[in-house]
Amino acid sequence: xxxxxxxxxxxxxxxxxxxxxxxxxxxxxxxxxxxxxxxxxxxxxxxxxxxxxxxxxxxxxxxxxxxxxxxxxxxxxxxxxxxxxxxxxxxxxxxxxxxxxxxxxxxxxxxxxxxxxxxxxxxxxxxxxxxxxxxxxxxxxxxxxxxxxxxxxxxxxxxxxxxxxxxxxxxxxxxxxxxxxxxxxxxx
Numbered sequence: 432x433x434x435x436x437x438x439x440x441x442x443x444x445x446x447x448x449x450x451x452x453x454x455x456x457x458x459x460x461x462x463x464x465x466x467x468x469x470x471x472x473x474x475x476x477x478x479x480x481x482x483x484x485x486x487x488x489x490x491x492x493x494x495x496x497x498x499x500x501x502x503x504x505x506x507x508x509x510x511x512x513x514x515x516x517x518x519x520x521x522x523x524x525x526x527x528x529x530x531x532x533x534x535x536x537x538x539x540x541x542x543x544x545x546x547x548x549x550x551x552x553x554x555x556x557x558x559x560x561x562x563x564x565x566x567x568x569x570x571x572x573x574x575x576x577x578x579x580x581x582x583x584x585x586x587x588x589x590x591x592x593x594x595x596x597x598x599x600x601x602x603x604x605x606x607x608x609x610x611x612x613x614x615x616x617x618x619x
Contacts, residue, residue: 462524464581465515472532473574475508476543480550480566488554509533526584531577538579542572 482501486494509532517523530536534543546569553561 462520462522462585465512465519468512468516469574469577471508471512472577473570475505475570476546476573477566477570479505480543480547480569481562483547484550484554484562484566487551488557524584526580531580534573536576536580538576539573542569542576545569546572 479501483498486496486498486501488494489497509528513528513532516527526535530539534540546565549565550562550569553559553565
């Protein structure tokens with residue numbers, strides 16, 4: 432990009448910022464989600480919740496292995512759907528990965544933790560139908576929180592387009608891995 436060497440006037444800068452904001456708002460309404468986006472993420476949360484609940488209640492290394500194995504489908508679905516979104520739209524949307532897919536939104540985090548807590552309690556009580564029901568309820572609520580976030584984003588992309596910091600996500604990932612290692616060591 433060439434520059435003329437002169438600084439833009441305040442009116443030129445304001446007009447350029449207004450144009451950029453208008454383009455951002457127009458793009459937010461044109462974004463398309465890949466087919467089965469929220470449904471597949473919700474189903475992956477159901478599987479992950481159920482496997483964690485059963486694995487934790489088992490209180491063995493095999494149980495912890497099951498709990499960790501439940502992360503695989505979730506991470507696979509997340510990677511596939513985010514890749515499909517990028518290919519479909521040609522852009523990344525701040526907040527989509529961290530808030531919708533990985534549950535960084537307050538609503539997604541809350542319903543995930545409530546569903547997980549209910550499923551773990553049910554697993555300890557050996558009430559398997561309630562494990563499934565809790566996992567399903569948590570997965571549906573998680574997917575619906577993603578739908579709500581997308582509506583909010585489209586209404587005000589500037590306010591909702593900020594994702595979690597990379598440092599925070601790395602710290603949380605390290606904490607999860609450390610917790611899993613401690614569970615495995617403690618189960619032996």
